[in-house]
Amino acid sequence: MTAATPPLVLDIDGTLTDGSGRLDPRIFEYLPEWEAPLVLATGKAFPYPVTLCHFLQIDETVIAENGGVVLADGEVSYQGDPERAAEAVATFEERGGDLEWSGFDSINNWRETEIAASVSADLGLLRSVAAEYDLEVFDTGYAYHLKTPGVEKGVGLRAVADTLDLDPAEFVAVGDSINDASMFEVAGRSFAVANADDAAREAADAVVEGSYFDGTASVLDSL
Structure with missing residues (x-):
């Protein structure tokens, strides 16, 4: 260099x-x-x-x-807590939420530390569930990322x-x-x-x- x-x-x-x-x-x-x-x-x-x-x-x-x-x-x-994110998504789906990825979920299949939802997903419900699990939802403009704060x-x-x-x-x-x-x-x-x-x-x-x-x-x- x-x-x-x-x-x-x-x-x-x-x-x-x-x-x-x-x-x-x-x-x-x-x-x-x-x-x-x-x-x-x-x-x-x-x-x-x-x-x-x-x-x-x-x-x-x-x-x-x-x-x-x-x-x-x-x-x-x-970094992060993938198990907590998975538990939060399970709750999100139990309450009627959907990550809104059609077919095979290549967005999350190999993800190790967070879970991503489509920007067409119910953001209000996702944020509410995230708060219960001490997680945050980060909107990149491409997807909503459910992840550990920081x-x-x-x-x-x-x-x-x-x-x-x-x-x-x-x-x-x-x-x-x-x-x-x-x-x-x-x-x-x-x-x-x-x-x-x-x-x-x-x-x-x-x-x-x-x-x-x-x-x-x-x-x-x-x-």
Whole structure:
């Protein structure tokens, strides 16, 4: 790593994708060439970012499930209470709630520290049940995440930095959503892409002109 090449932490959805949600093919040009540590951070289940690292042929360094699972230097660490989340969902469904994922639930099948519901689910009932179990519901704009309070991407970034023996302030972060705000607060520099929500825009040091990976690519080019 050179002084001109900082470590990165990049959100995936809305940041490495295009407007339709597909991965932008340019990530296969940009990311494998990065000369410093690169972390993929997502609200998705643990296997998703690990698989993306595999196909990018980069080190498997990830923050998954909004900080619930962290992998760095071959070490995995977990946050949160998945059993309590499962019990809360059972109560939610007993009271008529539905996670609203049709067919095979690939959203939660491999999730280890939290449970996610569709944004079409009954948010009022979900929040009520979560409170009974001392859990919180985090709305990323993509899904409602039922999780242990305090588990967030910023916590995950600190864990990654500690494992890699780096200062979190060395990292440059790029994201688009409220679940990136804590990551922005921990990183030394942070950028929100133009499609970012209000929370991400307010937390970021700068908002770039480009949306989706166009915006991310502009940050990488500038670095």
